[in-house]
Amino acid sequence: MKRLSYTIRSTPVQINIVETVDDLSRFYLFVRDNRQLLGWDTETTGLDWWSDDFRVRLVQFGTADESWVLPVELDSHFTDAAVWALGFASQLVAHNGTFDMHAMEAACGLPMEAVAPKSLDTKLLAHLVDPRALKEGGSGLRLEELTAYYLCTRTAAEVKGSASQIARRLKVSRAEMWKAVDLTDDEYLLYAGCDPVLAYRLCARLLPQVPPRSRRAGLISWEHRLAHITAKIERTGYLLDVDYALEQIAALASEQRGWQAIAAEHGVENVASTRQVAQALIERGIKIPGRTKTGLPKVDDALLASYPDDPLCQAVIRAKRAGKWRTTWFENAVLNRDSNDRVHASINSCQARTARMTITGAVAAQTFPASSSFVRHEFLADEGDVSVSIDYGNMELRVLAAYSQDPVMLDAFRDGKDLHQITADAAGVPRKVGKMANFLTVFGGGPKALAQQAGISLELARATLAAFNETYRGVGRLADRLTREAKRSGYIYTATGRRLPVDKHRAYSALNYFIQSSSRDITARALIELDKAGFTPHVRLPIHDELVFSFPRERAGELAEQAARIMEITIRGVLIPAEPEIGDRSWGSILDLADSKH
DNA sequence: GCACGTGGCACC
DNA sequence: AAACGGTGCCACGTGC
Incomplete structure (x- = not known):
């Protein structure tokens, strides 16, 4: 047995690496002593658990200060021990455990139904505490981000950095590293051994911070149950019509080449390079009025489409579209299908x-x-x-009607009346504009956005939204209530007990968050x-x-x-x-x- | 050579 | 009075 030591925020962690079958007896004792809650994680050959050559390399278990690493790739006794431990534990916690369940099921034959009902997932707990990404001012939801936020910034940096460092040392890409690294590599084992400890410690930090209202509403088990269902949907996968997809790929590729050739004749080698396209357009005497947020000329579909007779503009639009559609929607599916022609979202x-x-x-x-x-x-x-x-x-407008209890909306939905027409009539605008006003309200938009979208004057947009507010008084009351709550506390709550943070300088988005959530x-x-x-x-x-x-x-x-x-x-x-x-x-x-x- | 930010674009 | 919400992926181009 090999031992490694590590320290997370001045608390020592002992990492035990099983090397022989004899080492397992100590592992069994550890699991028996800690069966009430065990952190766990896997290291695998990649993320594609549906591939035939996918393997689980390590399975790790841990508590706050001790972890065990089983190199299951080396010996089926280690696999058996890991499967036993997952069955024997009363409760398990992992970060994004859905992946590890897929991995154990696909590579080690352990059904995820055996693990999911007693699992906690720190990603779900973290979301209930604060759903915001790092750049939105939240904790983020990734393990390194949560480690940095709740546990220890130094550990987070080291754990995050170690994968890149190992890859550099082995002179392979990060994606290749997971297959290539030796199972006796201490840096890899240290990284692997830390993860279940981090999940365990995060769980202890996060659970008490789940808002009481969310807890009372049963959201913790609700979200875990849902995650298990979507995991089953992922596992089933979707049958791909490979012949059809290949036909489309060929057709789109040929279409793309044709339009690219025309663009090249007009001096644009890369149609996806807005810089090249911008320069070529300027040389053709086309003015580019818009600027991106970094001040560069804005070349988008709206600009290009406004020159329907210009061969370059048309070639750029069509070449880009064919390329994007080919890669994103067809090649992506074909290249990621499993041996039964199923693709797993x-x-x-x-x-x-x-x-x-x-x-x-x-x-x-x-x-x-x-x-x-x-x-x-x-x-x-x-x-x-x-x-x-x-x-x-x-859905969203009905949800708005339900929670605002606005009588006009309630009446419209009850009697099957046309809500968009009601808004339109109240403002004296076409139905299309009424519809835009309805949706824009759900989105939290204002007169400027409506004017732009509908192609009407700012004046008329203002009047339309004023008419909306006159017509649906209940909506305004709901929006006011949510906005006040957001400004006062920084949060709103939904009917399911979910707490949603709202930026105080954008309190108008409270209504949208509420409806969307x-x-x-x-x-x-x-x-x-x-x-x-x-x-x-x-x-x-x-x-x-x-x-x-x-x-x-x-x-x-x-x-x-x-x-x-x-x-x-x-x-x-x-x-x-x-x-x-x-x-x-x-x-x-x-x-x-x-x-x-x- | 890889990671990352940006711009554009597909959706609800 | 004014306020457009939430995503992910691809190609490009830059910076380390």
């Missing part, structure tokens, strides 16, 4: 400042073009299944209720106000109807309706079938 169940979920990695589902179905066509329901989408109608919690609740009813194996993705499913073809209508009824909820008398749309095999077919009906 990375779902951060509680991520944004408002706790909105984010989806990153191979399936950037939250940004798929809404205007056309051709990206969604690459995702298929399972063999024998069809794609179903169930989305909430007008409340809406997110409605979708989160739906996932939890659907899970109870056994629907999770059918869920493919959550996208803000929409859930995508794969249902057996012959029962799709019935199951979709059941799921929609589970999703629907009435809040303070306002129904948030959920409407199923049934497609054919591909996700994209849903939109096509809906279009063909009209």
Whole structure:
């Protein structure tokens, strides 16, 4: 057995590295003595737990002052010991433990169902305490950031720096390092041994700081339950139509080359270089009025599109678009698929400042073009299944109606009246402008933004928003209440007991945070209720106000109807309706079938 | 050579 | 009176 020593904020930590099977007896004793709560972590060959060549290299367990490192890659007895410890512990804590559960399941055969119900995650706890990123004035949510904020800045810097340092020493990139580093490398073992100790200590610091209101509302277990559900959705993955994706990649690549060639004829080698494009435009006598925040000429789609007859402007727009669509939505999926042609999204169940979920990695589902179905066509329901989408109608405005109890809004939603038209009529503007005013209110926007967006005068924008306030008095009262609360305490609370920090110099954003976060919690609740009813194996993705499913073809209508009824909820008398749309095999077919009906 | 900030753009 | 909220990814270009 090897021993390493480290000190975190003047508290010594002993790191024990198991080297032989005989060393395990001491490890068993350690686990038995500390089974009531154990920190844990894994080191792996990479982040792609779905790949065939993915391996877990180390599994680490720790308390506040002691940790054990098992090099499971070297001996199956070590793997067995790690699996035993995870089963034997009464409670576990990890930072972003979802990843470690995927890793242990994929590489060591331990089902995440065996670990998730007794797990605490310091990332979730940290979010309940303060959801803000570092640059927003918060603690951040990454382990190094939280270590620096709550425990010890020196440790944070050393732990963060060590991965880069090892990579430099081995002369490989950081990503390669995780595979390449030797399992006896002391710097690596020290880094690995610290992580479960940090998770353990962070847990002790964070738990008492979770706001009492959040705790009373049951948010801690609620968020952990949700994280487990989204982990199961990640595990299932989404079946990729590889042939279709490859066709699109080829078509977009050829389109991109064509437009790039035209741009090159006009002196632009890199269409994505705004500097090059700006220079070429100026040489062509085109004035660039806008400036970016660093004072450079602003070359964006709006400028380029305003010269529809200029061949360079058109070539730049089209070449950029083809390139971006090819890499982001098709190559990303194709290159990250598993051996069964499934792609696994990375779902951060509680991520944004408002706790909105984010989806990153191979399936950037939250940004798929809404205007056309051709990206969604690459995702298929399972063999024998069809794609179903169930989305909430007008979610954010209904949430606003519910919590403001504004009589005009309540009345409009109850009787199916057109809310955008009501706003428009009150202000004497077209419906489109009324709709913009409605949404801008949810976003916290003012007259300048409305004027710009709607292309109307500042005067008219002011009058429109004034008419909005006259019409929906309740909205103003809710906004005032939240703004006052934010200015007084720096926080607002949602109905689910979540505490959201609001910058005092931007107190107007309190209403938006409230609506956005409340809406997110409605979708989160739906996932939890659907899970109870056994629907999770059918869920493919959550996208803000929409859930995508794969249902057996012959029962799709019935199951979709059941799921929609589970999703629907009435809040303070306002129904948030959920409407199923049934497609054919591909996700994209849903939109096509809906279009063909009209 | 890699990390990081910036600008642009896809979405709710 | 005025205030546009929340994301992630890609390419480029710079700085270490």
